Amino acid sequence: MVGREDATSDSMTGEVRAPAPPGINLALYWHLMRLRARTRLQYRASLVLAWISQGFGYAGTFASIWVILNRFGGLGGWSWPEMAFLLGFHTFAYAIGAVFTFTQFRGMDAMVREGEFDMLLVRPVNPWSFIVFSGVDLQYGSHFVLGAGLMITGAAALPLAWDAGLMLRFLASLLSAALLTGAMFTIIGAFAFVLGRSRYVFGLYFDLWELSRYPIGIYTAPLQIILFTVLPFAYMSFVPVSVMIGKPVPLLGGAAPVLALAAGPILALMAALFWRACLRRHQDIGG
Amino acid sequence: MPAASPAIGQADLIRPVRARDSPVTPLSQNPHRGDGPKGILLMPPIIDARTVSKVFRQRQSTGGFSGALRGFFAPVTKEVRAVEEISFAIEAGEAVGYLGPNGAGKSTMIKMMTGILAPSSGSLSVLGRRPIEERIANAREIGVVFGQRSQLWWDLPLNDSFDLARHIYRLPEAQFKASRAEMVAMLSLESFIDRPVRQLSLGQRMRAEIAMALLHAPKILFLDEPTIGLDVVAKDVVRKFLARINRERATTIILTTHDLQDIEEICPRLIMVDDGRLLFDGPLPALRTTFGARRRLTLDFSADPGELILDGARPLPSEGLRRDFEIADDERSLIDLIRALPAGAPLSDARLHEPGIEEVIRTHYQGRSA
Numbered sequence: 001m002v003g004r005e006d007a008t009s010d011s012m013t014g015e016v017r018a019p020a021p022p023g024i025n026l027a028l029y030w031h032l033m034r035l036r037a038r039t040r041l042q043y044r045a046s047l048v049l050a051w052i053s054q055g056f057g058y059a060g061t062f063a064s065i066w067v068i069l070n071r072f073g074g075l076g077g078w079s080w081p082e083m084a085f086l087l088g089f090h091t092f093a094y095a096i097g098a099v100f101t102f103t104q105f106r107g108m109d110a111m112v113r114e115g116e117f118d119m120l121l122v123r124p125v126n127p128w129s130f131i132v133f134s135g136v137d138l139q140y141g142s143h144f145v146l147g148a149g150l151m152i153t154g155a156a157a158l159p160l161a162w163d164a165g166l167m168l169r170f171l172a173s174l175l176s177a178a179l180l181t182g183a184m185f186t187i188i189g190a191f192a193f194v195l196g197r198s199r200y201v202f203g204l205y206f207d208l209w210e211l212s213r214y215p216i217g218i219y220t221a222p223l224q225i226i227l228f229t230v231l232p233f234a235y236m237s238f239v240p241v242s243v244m245i246g247k248p249v250p251l252l253g254g255a256a257p258v259l260a261l262a263a264g265p266i267l268a269l270m271a272a273l274f275w276r277a278c279l280r281r282h283q284d285i286g287g
Numbered sequence: 288m289p290a291a292s293p294a295i296g297q298a299d300l301i302r303p304v305r306a307r308d309s310p311v312t313p314l315s316q317n318p319h320r321g322d323g324p325k326g327i328l329l330m331p332p333i334i335d336a337r338t339v340s341k342v343f344r345q346r347q348s349t350g351g352f353s354g355a356l357r358g359f360f361a362p363v364t365k366e367v368r369a370v371e372e373i374s375f376a377i378e379a380g381e382a383v384g385y386l387g388p389n390g391a392g393k394s395t396m397i398k399m400m401t402g403i404l405a406p407s408s409g410s411l412s413v414l415g416r417r418p419i420e421e422r423i424a425n426a427r428e429i430g431v432v433f434g435q436r437s438q439l440w441w442d443l444p445l446n447d448s449f450d451l452a453r454h455i456y457r458l459p460e461a462q463f464k465a466s467r468a469e470m471v472a473m474l475s476l477e478s479f480i481d482r483p484v485r486q487l488s489l490g491q492r493m494r495a496e497i498a499m500a501l502l503h504a505p506k507i508l509f510l511d512e513p514t515i516g517l518d519v520v521a522k523d524v525v526r527k528f529l530a531r532i533n534r535e536r537a538t539t540i541i542l543t544t545h546d547l548q549d550i551e552e553i554c555p556r557l558i559m560v561d562d563g564r565l566l567f568d569g570p571l572p573a574l575r576t577t578f579g580a581r582r583r584l585t586l587d588f589s590a591d592p593g594e595l596i597l598d599g600a601r602p603l604p605s606e607g608l609r610r611d612f613e614i615a616d617d618e619r620s621l622i623d624l625i626r627a628l629p630a631g632a633p634l635s636d637a638r639l640h641e642p643g644i645e646e647v648i649r650t651h652y653q654g655r656s657a
Binding site: 122 | 431
């Protein structure tokens with residue numbers, strides 16, 4: 001993505017310009033995150049309110065799932081500790097991905113329509129990275145607290161041997177699931193280049209996202225196939241958590257341990273290609 | 288107002304002067320020229336557009352609910368040629384006004400030169416690169432100000448936005464500080480540099496936008512409607528600054544505007560477009576001749592002079608003590624004209640009216656849409 005970066009002799013003035021440092025501008029991304037955090041912290045009360053309201057919303061949902069599981073003894077063969085680990089993992093991994101992508105790409109269609117996106121193209125930056133890092137969202141505090149709390153609650157009651165191998169798998173699974181979230185939001189955001197409006201796609205996303213909280217085995221076979229393939233929500237938590245706690249994964253079988261870690265990077269690559277193609281189309285026929 | 292001359296309003300009679308055929312800035316006056324051993328020009332134009340076109344597909348709506356329904360299931364699109372075979376060459380250090388009515392393709396051309404949009408056909412080179420293919424390298428050497436978009440960080444002090452520019456362009460600390468100090472002094476930003484951008488007036492914000500676009504010392508500054516919405520004083524500050532930056536730093540300026548005064552004060556050269564096509568490219572004073580605009584002579588008499596025939600002047604509808612004429616010959620002076628009056632004509636006052644640029648252009652566009 002980086003253009004020609006060589007030292008250029010200014011033919012007009014004879015002045016020789018220093019070459020721009022090659023590669024990714026990490027200092028810029030770090031600076032953007034700090035600017036964004038400072039901006040958000042100017043409205044501290046609203047940030048705390050967002051944490052509290054979101055926290056209560058999630059806590060309510062999790063409590064109702066807990067009640068159902070206690071009343072009926074399980075859900076699709078999953079006990080409460082297993083479910084707690086699944087829900088915690090789902091919330092935590094989603095939040096990591098969403099911090100970098102959700103609010104950023106939710107506003108993508110307005111950004112394209114109102115020409116703000118064009119302002120990024122006239123700067124020597126990768127527009128995707130600029131959007132992601134300049135929009136880092138601090139609103140996910142309650143997601144992390146609740147997610148971690150549920151995972152700890154579940155893991156404490158499960159016979160898991162937390163050796164280096166499992167720890168590594170856990171972290172890699174979280175990263176893969178976070179990448180999956182980021183990739184999905186990127187794909188939806190890229191639709192803005194093609195459709196003009198993409199915000200409504202987020203509604204569809206969250207309908208399916210709700211389904212991905214639960215063990216995929218409780219759904220009918222056609223829906224399972226969709227969640228494992230076309231709309232790969234199964235990899236957000238069900239597949240990686242099933243692999244970690246040793247539960248069978250329908251349809252995938254022995255491929256599950258590899259796919260649990262590979263799904264995120266694969267979808268991220270596809271999202272990058274899709275984003276690039278849509279951007280190219282925007283530059284060719286948009287305006 | 289009726290057409291001031293038969294040529295006005297007849298696009299087929301207008302012969303645009305193309306930069307390629309007749310360079311506008313004499314090369315001998317170009318401070319950046321680089322002559323070869325035999326006086327051959329070595330330096331290519333800083334911007335070189337050759338038969339550049341941009342075509343969009345636009346959905347057509349037939350109106351009403353049934354039209355909307357039809358459009359949903361079987362959308363009908365039409366081709367919109369926003370820019371049509373435009374050619375020009377801009378030398379380093381020039382200041383060029385890019386003028387045209389709404390929808391003439393001004394912004395589309397700017398977007399192509401800045402790497403936002405790809406041309407549909409033709410070739411476009413900016414600083415020796417194809418902007419769309421080498422967007423990042425191009426962006427490093429240009430500055431862009433869109434009058435209706437901001438690149439400043441809304442909630443934070445202006446200084447933070449400047450600091451962001453340092454990171455975006457990877458400027459060494461010393462270079463950044465020197466550049467910022469220069470901009471702050473030249474644009475009088477000192478009093479509000481620590482204020483959040485959201486609290487700045489429109490004029491202050493535009494000055495800040497321009498400063499931000501110049502911190503990395505770009506070779507070309509593109510401005511799309513930089514004075515839109517500004518009051519008279521703020522416009523004046525922006526115009527004077529842009530003229531100065533062009534003169535002192537030799538920054539090439541390409542500016543689109545609706546306000547002809549921007550062009551009169553900043554840009555010695557004008558490119559005029561309409562319906563995506565190039566209408567005129569040349570020095571501002573040549574516009575009048577190209578569009579066939581004529582000077583007008585008004586004579587006041589103390590007594591009715593009766594029927595009046597003036598050599599080289601066409602009488603315009605007028606009667607009584609005041610008579611108007613259209614002067615075909617640009618070389619004839621007021622004295623020549625008065626001398627041509629019949630002896631003893633009771634003349635009390637005489638005025639020669641030079642048509643303003645705005646009048647010339649307005650008359651042209653009115654003639655076109657009639």
